[in-house]
Amino acid sequence: MRNKILHIGLGKCGSTFLQKDIFPLIEKNTNIKLIQAHDIKDIKLNSYEHILKNITGLEKKLPHNFIFSNEGLFSNGWEFSRVVESFELVKKNFSHDTKILIVIRNPYDLLNSIYVQTIMRMDIIESEKFFYIEKNKIFLKDGKYNLYNFEYNFLINLYKSYFKKVVVVKYENLNKLLFLK
Numbered sequence: 358m359r360n361k362i363l364h365i366g367l368g369k370c371g372s373t374f375l376q377k378d379i380f381p382l383i384e385k386n387t388n389i390k391l392i393q394a395h396d397i398k399d400i401k402l403n404s405y406e407h408i409l410k411n412i413t414g415l416e417k418k419l420p421h422n423f424i425f426s427n428e429g430l431f432s433n434g435w436e437f438s439r440v441v442e443s444f445e446l447v448k449k450n451f452s453h454d455t456k457i458l459i460v461i462r463n464p465y466d467l468l469n470s471i472y473v474q475t476i477m478r479m480d481i482i483e484s485e486k487f488f489y490i491e492k493n494k495i496f497l498k499d500g501k502y503n504l505y506n507f508e509y510n511f512l513i514n515l516y517k518s519y520f521k522k523v524v525v526v527k528y529e530n531l532n533k534l535l536f537l538k
Contacts (some may be wrong), residue, residue, distance in 0.1 A: 360456040364426035368435035369470040390420040415450035438505040460530035
């Protein structure tokens with residue numbers, strides 16, 4: 358049986374912890390290879406486009422058993438307004454039997470963390486002006502965060518509509534590692 362695991366990493370939801378601490382241990386103790394985006398020559402990491410833009414059939418270029426984890430798979434700019442576009446690109450590159458891992462976080466904590474990270478970059482914007490909702494805006498607007506489509510159920514059901522196995526883990530339970538079963 359193949360183990361194809363795709364971690365759709367939402368920003369500020371433990372992706373770095375998984376990528377640095379957990380996935381390397383899985384790789385070390387199993388025959389599952391950890392794939393980093395920088396290992397794939399077709400992926401442009403410093404682009405304003407989705408990391409899978411202009412790529413098709415990526416799964417066929419990867420090892421038989423793999424974990425591929427990247428926050429850019431969730432959406433460009435970490436915005437929920439772009440999840441459909443991201444899903445379509447993921448679907449073009451991975452078969453329906455790929456296991457999907459999505460970590461979600463309490464919305465208040467998630468948005469607070471995104472806002473604090475922006476402030477730490479010295480992009481000082483009042484919180485009331487930082488978040489906005491605009492259906493047709495699909496890119497960060499003046500360093501702000503679009504809340505259009507901010508709906509975990511929508512995201513999860515989108516992936517369940519194509520992929521056979523979608524595992525959803527709450528960030529608050531991530532350290533229990535129960536999802537590894």
